[in-house]
Amino acid sequence: MVFSNKKKRNQYKFYFEGSILEEDSNYKYLGIGFNKNLNWDGCRKKRILGGWKGWYALQNRCREAELRNWKASQTLLGLLVLPVILYGCELWASNTSGSQWKQSEQIQKHLITSKFKIKNTVPYEIMLSETGVAPIEAIVMVRLISYLKRIGTMEEGRWSKAVFNDTLCKRKKTWMQQNIKWLSKWNIYLNSCPTNSKEIKAFVMDKFHKWAWGNELARKKKYYITKFNSAYDHHQKxxxxxxxxxxxxxxxxxxxxxxxxxxxxxxxxxxxxxxxxxxxxxxxxxxxxxxxxxxxxxxxxxxxxxxxxxxxxxxxxxxxxxxxxxxxxxxxxxxxxxxxxxxxxxxxxxxxxxxxxx
Ligand SMILES: [Zn+2]
Structure with missing residues (x-):
């Protein structure tokens, strides 16, 4: 496999014991799908597809067991479905666009609308503020920040630390630069983040809600805020x-x-x-x-x-x-x-x- 972002075919040939080695455009390594353009689209699609499969299986089991409890369903989703969607998210998260995040949030949205029988046109921010649920994008961001902080405190000489400190990693259009760009969308700067994982979660959620409420108010649904959530409270009601x-x-x-x-x-x-x-x-x-x-x-x-x-x-x-x-x-x-x-x-x-x- 030869990584390149050019569309034309690779001109280089690789030989092993006299014969030309076959070139592949996709490869799965440690459960993560790489493609030769390194754009993560295929990997993300597979994660979402797997998430939907897990979600429907969970929904059927819950129906059979007549499980209506909100907390139990939410916990089961977090234990059985989210790990499927988030596998390897530290790698592909920063490369995900707004519309791609929306696709992965659909599963969480489906859980809320089907449980409470509310319209799926209700803005997602309102669904989250009613149920107190964290959006998938925020969960991923917490994981990424914890990961980066962990590498930061690692002793010298470890492989991850060596890659992290390499000048290649700090160049423009690299993984680290994309991470910084993604975090800055919510006004998060790595140096000002706490290091404790619980504190990171609270910090990210607070930033997310400020960002989401700002957007939501600017867009529509003043009705909900003035009538039912005048304190802009985002905890479970x-x-x-x-x-x-x-x-x-x-x-x-x-x-x-x-x-x-x-x-x-x-x-x-x-x-x-x-x-x-x-x-x-x-x-x-x-x-x-x-x-x-x-x-x-x-x-x-x-x-x-x-x-x-x-x-x-x-x-x-x-x-x-x-x-x-x-x-x-x-x-x-x-x-x-x-x-x-x-x-x-x-x-x-x-x-x-x-x-x-x-
Ligand atoms: Zn009347």
Whole structure:
């Protein structure tokens, strides 16, 4: 195998005992696929493909075992699927573009959307901030920084240290230069990084969230931030670890990420698209837009259900409802509200249908 970034065929011939040696364009060494252009595309694709295989196998086993626990699924993904994707990441990570990172993040995204039954159009940063999960790119960055720090503290004379200190490694367009470029995307400089692996993780996650929130705010979804995450908090939200039913957790996640079926959301799916003022609640006569707040706190039709939880609703303002103090009481309330709304919707639908037939 001859490494070259030129497209034309290699003109050199190599002989062994009189015969020409065959030249190969791909080679697997210690489980990592090299190609003659050294661009890591093939290697990365194989990692992602292997990750998907592992993920589907895990999903089937979880379904068979009826495992719904979020923490267990997340841990299993980290133990069984992520090592497949991340194998040899110290080598290929810096060569990965933004769109290639998105491809590998799809598996993590799939875990969150399928578990909580939320829309896959919800921005990834919001999914991460709800569940408190670290993005794959950040996990890789932590591994790379730990690796570089480990080499830095190694005694002289070790092979990795010799390669690391070689002038070839420090030239432009080399592995080390690409690493520095990749780290600087999130404003990380190797000299200012901590050396302890736990501290590196916290440091990288903090940088990632600052970068992600900055981008997210500049782009869209101010709605989510002003309504549900005004503190820009990126830790796992209280409802996910609360002692409430799995169904209630899913409903709360859907309400918080705009993945629900309330009129304020489904109005924009209709053609022609309904204006905001047209998306009024069809169950009561208030003429108000059916938003999450109207559904949980205001709609008259659900007054009887809400009266049971009077203390919760008078004590807690809209923003406090999802906080640690209220979420265990909010869980059963949203489950009942959701069930009652579904029943009402069914009867409205059958009423409309019967009148159309007449
Ligand atoms: Zn209403």
């Amino acid at each position: 209280a409802y996910i670890r609360a002692y409430i039913s799995w169904k209630a957790k899913c409903i709360i996640a859907q309400l918080r990420t705009n993945s629900h079926q309330l009129h304020s959301e489904i109005g924009c799916w209709k053609r022609p698209k309904e204006t905001w003022e047209e998306r009024v609640c069809i169950f009561c006569t208030s003429g108000k837009v059916e938003t999450e707040k109207h559904f949980i706190l205001e709609c008259d039709v659900f007054k009887d259900v809400r009266d049971k939880y009077n203390k919760l609703l008078t004590e807690g303002s809209w923003y406090d409802l999802f906080s640690e103090d209220f979420v265990e009481r909010l869980g059963p309330l949203v489950s009942i509200l959701h069930r009652k709304r579904a029943d009402l919707q069914k009867s409205v639908r059958s009423y409309v249908l019967s009148h159309r037939l007449c």
